[in-house]
Amino acid sequence: MPSFTLTVNGATHTVTAEADSPLLWVLRDKLALTGTKFGCGVGACSACSVHIDGDFARSCQWSIADAAGHHVTTIESLETTELGRRLQQAWIDEQVPQCGYCQSGQLMAAAALLKDTPRPTDADIDNGMSDNICRCATYLRIRKAIHRAAGNGEAK
Template sequence: MAFTIKVNGTPHSVDVDGDIPLLWVLRDVLGMTGTKFGCGQALCGACTVHIDGVATRSCITTIDGIGDSEITTIEAIGETPQGKALQQAWLDIDVPQCGYCQSGQIMSAAALLAETPKPSDADIDAAMSGNVCRCGTYQRIRAAIHRAAV
């Protein structure tokens, strides 16, 4: 079945089954490998993208549910001032260790800052609670979000 989805401002025509997760369309069909597969059950946050600005787990979001929504991935988040500030804070504070979860972490953090420009520690903890970092860099993630806050 043919679908047209708008990813990072660009329309893409894809010919896939309607029940295929957005994650696999991004990675396997469009070649956008910044969004990672972690658990396939929306439990770890590695696959987080924005759909109309809302942090969404792409591993359980089927392509037939996207419609006219705007999808933003890690590949484009640095094009926004807030995304660029987050990426720079991540580098300044040396947040990543293995780095696998970091695209999902940044996408969740960007959604938080879009809604709450000056988050408290509690705000950050609540927004980031669904993102798992096996390396345990949670304190640095929190510090980087504070640094990037407007």
């Protein structure tokens, strides 16, 4: 199997994997970063959301060959940024998670949204977050938490 080098949460890793192996499974199985979740495998639910070079990405749709050489950020390092901490605190303040399984992906999607749109409207949030499925339907609280993290006060 070939080797690939990539940066994950600031650390450089060289992994041996099939070239078509999705980044998702490299993160979970080879790097033991299990906060990134498997939901559908076809890019339909966004439970596997991470950031690649700072942008939102579905890790089930990126092969390790494509991800090599890039900077990958996962839920495990969300707390290293001020925005990430604000989002996590907002998630706690609004008591967002229920089962919690999709929330890593929700938080990573929200962080990407606020990076590009620091003061989003409801419509911005709906547009930015509707790729992410939550089977517990915590959507209303996610929207409130994003507004809170953005400093929007009550939902617009």
